[in-house]
Amino acid sequence: xxxxxxxxxxxxxxxxxxxxxxxxxxxxxxxxxxxxxxxxxxxxxxxxxxxxxxxxxxxxxxxxxxxxxxxxxxxxxxxxxxxxxxxxxxxxxxxxxxxxxxxxxxxxxxxxxxxxxxxxxxxxxxxxxxxxxxxxxxxxxxxxxxxxxxxxxxxxxxxxxxxxxxxxxxxxxxxxxxxxxxxxxxxxxxxxxxxxxxxxxxxxxxxxxxx
Amino acid sequence: xxxxxxxxxxxxxxxxxxxxxxxxxxxxxxxxxxxxxxxxxxxxxxxxxxxxxxxxxxxxxxxxxxxxxxxxxxxxxxxxxxxxxxxxxxxxxxxxxxxxxxxx
Numbered sequence: 663x664x665x666x667x668x669x670x671x672x673x674x675x676x677x678x679x680x681x682x683x684x685x686x687x688x689x690x691x692x693x694x695x696x697x698x699x700x701x702x703x704x705x706x707x708x709x710x711x712x713x714x715x716x717x718x719x720x721x722x723x724x725x726x727x728x729x730x731x732x733x734x735x736x737x738x739x740x741x742x743x744x745x746x747x748x749x750x751x752x753x754x755x756x757x758x759x760x761x762x763x764x765x766x767x768x769x770x771x772x773x774x775x776x777x778x779x780x781x782x783x784x785x786x787x788x789x790x791x792x793x794x795x796x797x798x799x800x801x802x803x804x805x806x807x808x809x810x811x812x813x814x815x816x817x818x819x820x821x822x823x824x825x826x827x828x829x830x831x832x833x834x835x836x837x838x839x840x841x842x843x844x845x846x847x848x849x850x851x852x853x854x855x856x857x858x859x860x861x862x863x864x865x866x867x868x869x870x871x872x873x
Numbered sequence: 874x875x876x877x878x879x880x881x882x883x884x885x886x887x888x889x890x891x892x893x894x895x896x897x898x899x900x901x902x903x904x905x906x907x908x909x910x911x912x913x914x915x916x917x918x919x920x921x922x923x924x925x926x927x928x929x930x931x932x933x934x935x936x937x938x939x940x941x942x943x944x945x946x947x948x949x950x951x952x953x954x955x956x957x958x959x960x961x962x963x964x965x966x967x968x969x970x971x972x973x974x975x976x977x
Contacts, residue, residue, distance in 0.1 A: 688941040698941070702948055709956050717959040721966035732903070739896055746931060747889040754882060853931045860896065860923050864916035868903030 697847045701854045704820075708858050711816060712865060715809045719869070726801035728792070730872045738781050739863055742821075745774035746856045749828075753849045756835070756842035768832035768845060771852065775825030782818045786811070810866060817862055820855045828852070888930045895919050895926075 686692055719725050752767030789810070793800045799807045831848050834840040899919050902912060929935045934942055 688938045688944065690938055690941060695941075698945060702945065705949060706952055709952050713956045713959050717963045720960070720963040721970070723967065723970055732900070736900055740893070743889065743892055743896065746892075746927075747885060750885045750931060751882060754885075850932050853927050857924060857927045860892075860927075861920055863896075864899055864903065864920065868899060868916065869909065869912065871903055873906060 691843060693843065693847050694850070697850045701850065704854065704858075708816070708861075711813050712861065715813055715865065718805045718809060722803050722805065724802060725870070726799065726803060726806045727870045727872045728794075728799075728801055728806075729867055729870050732867050732871065734781060734785060735863060735867050738778055738785075739859065741774050741778050741781070742856045742859050745771045745778070746853055748774065749849050749852045753842070753845050756845045761836065764842070764845060765832055765836040768828055768835070768848075772825045772828035772832060775821050775828065775852075779818060779822045779825065782814065782821075786814075813862060813866055817855070817858055820858065824848075824851055824855055884930065888926050891926055892923060895923055 687695060690698075748767050749771040752764045752771060755761075755763035755767060794807045794810065796808050796811055797804050828848055831840050831844050835842075835845060896919075899916060902915050902919075905912075907915075934945065
């Protein structure tokens with residue numbers, strides 16, 4: 663066997679595997695890097711939505727201001743903010759080896775996400791009852807309904823998917839098939855969707871309060 | 874695989890309370906009768922502060938690799954800066970609609 667054949671044989675047998683592997687970019691784990699890249703892509707998506715919304719809102723005289731009170735939005739925001747804290751408590755418990763605590767707080771976070779989603783759907787039903795659709799509403803500018811449902815709907819989708827993912831990761835963690843690092847990746851996602859909501863509330867609700 | 878150290882819970886609670894207070898302030902401003910442009914600037918300022926708090930402390934970016942911090946920061950700043958191309962054109966469109974003038 664010559665030297666070239668020997669190298670190929672070693673590679674096939676796995677004896678030279680460390681030479682064949684590249685270092686993780688930015689010296690962080692691949693799962694975490696993937697989540698950061700996803701978040702960066704999602705920032706562009708939400709930025710595009712909000713830019714399109716602010717463009718339309720600013721360029722349209724007599725933009726509707728239909729929200730008379732946003733107490734329910736305040737409650738939803740408080741739930742989201744608190745769920746961020748519970749997520750971090752769960753993550754910390756996982757890093758300290760407190761498996762039961764990590765599972766419990768992850769489930770609390772997921773339930774908070776589900777409650778938020780239900781309240782959000784209730785908001786949508788109230789808007790639909792007022793006659794707000796994608797292409798029509800009682801107050802004039804048709805773009806209002808489209809922008810409202812698209813922006814809040816995309817956020818709702820993220821939070822709903824996140825809640826389900828949290829439950830799956832939580833149960834897998836409890837069963838020993840996921841570890842604290844998976845919860846850390848989920849924490850990145852959850853903090854991001856909360857941050858997006860903190861931008862949606864002023865842009866969509868507070869700037870459109872009835873005067 | 875964990876790269877970020879886990880800080881004490883007190884730090885998280887402090888950041889959480891800051892976020893709650895800032896959000897409450899946003900709601901107070903939202904109910905005030907102030908001009909739309911001024912309100913937008915105030916809301917955006919609070920939004921930037923909230924973003925810094927969440928990304929640095931809750932997403933633990935501050936304890937990550939320096940190259941990753943630079944990569945994410947430059948990218949995000951570029952995206953946020955690129956969003957601002959809309960303003961001039963939206964004001965132009967508003968003017969056309971209000972004065973009924975402009976290209977036919």
